[in-house]
Amino acid sequence: MITQLELKNFMAFSDLNINFSPGINIIIGENSTGKTQLLKASYALYSGATLLKNQTNISDDKLAEALTTKLTTLFMPLDGKLRKMHHQGATKQAYLQARFAQDQEIAATFFKNSNTVVIKNRNNYQQYQAKTVFIPTKEVLASMEGFNSLYEKYELSFDQTYQDICLLLDLPKIRPEALHKESKQAMAQIKDICGGYFVFHGGGKVTFKSESAEFSANAMAEGFRKIGMLWRLLETGAIHPGVSGPLFWDEPESNLNPKLIQLLAQILLELSRNNQQIILTTNDYVLLKWFDLLIDKNKDDHILFHTLYRDNNGVININSAENYQSITPNAIADTFNDMTRKQVNKMMGRMGK
Amino acid sequence: MKLRERYIEIDFTDAIDALVFDQMKPDQANYHGIGEMHRVDFIVEFDNAIIFVEIKDPANPDAQEKGLLKFEKEINDGTLSSTFASKFIDSFFYRWAENKLSKTVHYINLVTLEAEVLLNLSDEISKKISPSGKNSKRWQRHPIQNCQVFNIKTWNENFPNWPATRLPADTVAVERI
Numbered sequence: 001m002i003t004q005l006e007l008k009n010f011m012a013f014s015d016l017n018i019n020f021s022p023g024i025n026i027i028i029g030e031n032s033t034g035k036t037q038l039l040k041a042s043y044a045l046y047s048g049a050t051l052l053k054n055q056t057n058i059s060d061d062k063l064a065e066a067l068t069t070k071l072t073t074l075f076m077p078l079d080g081k082l083r084k085m086h087h088q089g090a091t092k093q094a095y096l097q098a099r100f101a102q103d104q105e106i107a108a109t110f111f112k113n114s115n116t117v118v119i120k121n122r123n124n125y126q127q128y129q130a131k132t133v134f135i136p137t138k139e140v141l142a143s144m145e146g147f148n149s150l151y152e153k154y155e156l157s158f159d160q161t162y163q164d165i166c167l168l169l170d171l172p173k174i175r176p177e178a179l180h181k182e183s184k185q186a187m188a189q190i191k192d193i194c195g196g197y198f199v200f201h202g203g204g205k206v207t208f209k210s211e212s213a214e215f216s217a218n219a220m221a222e223g224f225r226k227i228g229m230l231w232r233l234l235e236t237g238a239i240h241p242g243v244s245g246p247l248f249w250d251e252p253e254s255n256l257n258p259k260l261i262q263l264l265a266q267i268l269l270e271l272s273r274n275n276q277q278i279i280l281t282t283n284d285y286v287l288l289k290w291f292d293l294l295i296d297k298n299k300d301d302h303i304l305f306h307t308l309y310r311d312n313n314g315v316i317n318i319n320s321a322e323n324y325q326s327i328t329p330n331a332i333a334d335t336f337n338d339m340t341r342k343q344v345n346k347m348m349g350r351m352g353k
Numbered sequence: 354m355k356l357r358e359r360y361i362e363i364d365f366t367d368a369i370d371a372l373v374f375d376q377m378k379p380d381q382a383n384y385h386g387i388g389e390m391h392r393v394d395f396i397v398e399f400d401n402a403i404i405f406v407e408i409k410d411p412a413n414p415d416a417q418e419k420g421l422l423k424f425e426k427e428i429n430d431g432t433l434s435s436t437f438a439s440k441f442i443d444s445f446f447y448r449w450a451e452n453k454l455s456k457t458v459h460y461i462n463l464v465t466l467e468a469e470v471l472l473n474l475s476d477e478i479s480k481k482i483s484p485s486g487k488n489s490k491r492w493q494r495h496p497i498q499n500c501q502v503f504n505i506k507t508w509n510e511n512f513p514n515w516p517a518t519r520l521p522a523d524t525v526a527v528e529r530i
Contacts (some may be wrong), residue, residue, distance in 0.1 A: 285469050325467070336469045337507060343475075344511045347499030348459060351402060352512030 001101040001277045002046050002246055009090035011037045011075065014315055021304040022101075023272040025279040026291060029308030030331040034316055035281040036250050038308065039134070040074045040161070042279060043248045045098035045106055047164075049129035050245075058126060060119040067108055068116040073160035086112045097121070104129065132245030133168060133238050136161040137254055141217045141225040141232075144169060144204035161250075169229065170204060174237035182241050182274045183234040186267040190231045193263055194220075198228040222255040227264065241274035253284035265290035273299055285332045292324040307331075356395045358408040361463065361505070363395070363517045370398040374405075374444060391436070391443040393460075402457040402498070403448075407440055409433075412465035414522045428470070434477035437462065437502075441482055445496060460500040463508055463517060471502040478502070 002020050007013040012034035020042075027035050044067070051066040052058045068082055077084035086094050096117075097107035107121035136159075140147070144166045150156060151163045179187075191197045196210035198217060206217040208224075217225060233239045239247055247268075253261055265287060268278050282288060288305070295301045305327045306320045321327045354371035355364045365371050372383045375392035385392055395406040410416075411424045427433040441460050448454050460478070464471060479500040488495060508517045 289469065333467075333469060336472055337510070339472060340468060340501070340503070340507050341511060343499070343501055347501075348402075351399065351404075351459070352515045 002042055002098055003101060004099040005042050006097040007041055008095040009087040009092055010094045010096055011085055012316055014087055016318055018306060018318055021302045022277055023302035025304050025306060027281045027306045033308035033310060035308060039248050039250055039281055043134045044070045044074050046132050046245055049125050050131055064117050064119050076159050082110055083112055083114055130245040133233055134161045134164060134248040135229060137251045139222055139226040139229060140166055141206045141228055147204055168238040169232050171236040173235045180241050182270050187231050187234050189263060190227055194224045198232060223257055223260050226255050227260055241271050241276040246277040246279050249280040251282060252280055253282055253287045258286050261286050262290050265294055269294050288324055358394045359410060360413045360520050361408055361410055361517060362520055363515055365397045365515050367514055368397045368399055372396055390447060391439040393440045393444045402459060404459045404461045405441055405444055407437060407462045409464045434474060434481055437478045438481035457498045459498050462502040464502050465504055468504055468507050475500060475502045
């Protein structure tokens with residue numbers, strides 16, 4: 001579990017500090033306020049520990065090299081250079097620090113001319129760190145056949161999250177008796193709403209099977225493919241409540257109709273009730289509101305809404321709130337208010353003003 | 354001109370006439386008198402337009418859990434928008450019979466919920482006021498120019514000349530006695 005992240009002079013951020021909920025974290029904000037960057041930075045620092053997990057006595061240099069590669073393949077800076085990830089206009093070094101449950105910690109820095117990060121602090125970094133999952137915005141079930149070998153061989157314009165997710169989706173499924181009961185229940189709900197389930201044949205080949213027929217994954221609605229990714233990650237145990245690391249999900253709502261969004265919010269809440277930490281970004285009111293409506297304090301639900309915004313000087317800041325009503329500023333609500341204003345002005349002109 | 358519905362008071366500062374339309378006390382002015390008809394709360398007249406106003410206040414300090422659950426159910430199953438539409442249609446019919454509908458009519462409502470929910474509620478009510486939201490080509494005028502639902506915050510942002518305020522609970526309780 002990640003508990004805290006600090007970013008200085010890194011990408012869009014000059015100085016940002018966020019405390020994560022052990023339950024669900026929802027990151028909102030206008031475009032270009034760094035939602036995905038925040039998600040990727042958290043993922044990079046969390047998953048960095050697992051890169052060298054089976055090795056002992058890892059030197060700082062080796063860890064720095066692995067982290068540098070992770071950061072550059074995730075963020076894909078210009079020319080693939082780490083130094084291009086230094087916050088534009090900043091004069092001090094970039095600083096990335098994350099804290100995790102059980103007192104683990106990592107801190108790394110780099111300058112405008114650095115080729116690799118420098119490890120500044122590490123505390124039990126490689127111990128107890130569980131595998132984590134990052135689900136990118138676009139669904140991959142329709143395009144993952146052969147993706148991994150292509151990704152290894154060629155410079156594709158996909159960031160590392162796409163390869164990471166394809167590899168996780170292609171893992172074999174775990175034994176049914178090893179599946180968490182919550183995972184089984186979520187999978188049954190998804191199967192029910194999709195009218196079938198996806199079959200993974202290895203090498204990225206995916207089909208969809210209903211009671212009466214089997215189809216190409218491409219023939220299925222994109223929304224089903226999107227939620228099918230969650231189904232598969234549960235089936236392989238990549239998401240295993242109480243065992244796996246955080247689930248990072250960038251805009252889960254894309255391609256989902258409102259009914260699937262309700263199901264998604266229910267499933268994610270149930271997973272979080274079983275000790276699955278979830279960190280997601282969204283631009284969608286329906287998803288936000290479903291979380292707000294489904295939250296049950298009697299079940300120890302804990303959701304934090306984090307809103308990224310630019311202040312008057314263009315500097316990105318963050319506010320965190322425990323309920324939807326307390327989010328300020330709320331770019332999604334502002335859009336609804338803009339629409340309200342537009343209708344009043346169009347239909348009623350200057351009345352009441 | 355100030356009008357009040359329970360805890361909410363609106364001051365229509367530039368109105369030329371304003372009445373509590375659902376007045377059901379026979380000894381009061383503007384007694385409505387037909388209990389079978391649905392009624393909006395206020396009708397307010399301006400130089401160039403008339404507004405019908407309905408107020409629903411689930412956020413009021415007396416709100417009980419049972420009532421709130423019913424209100425939520427009515428939003429979800431569409432009953433609330435049907436009620437709003439019926440109130441408009443019956444009140445429109447009544448004012449037509451009074452020969453008081455010579456100006457453009459707007460249906461402007463105040464519901465103390467989040468603004469995001471109200472946008473959809475506005476559209477639902479609009480659709481139900483004329484069947485499927487359609488207008489006939491034979492119509493010479495539109496029965497309703499704008500139908501929209503606001504909360505106190507968005508009402509005040511959009512209609513600064515008609516300030517809406519929530520009255521302190523003790524004020525209302527004393528006046529009732």
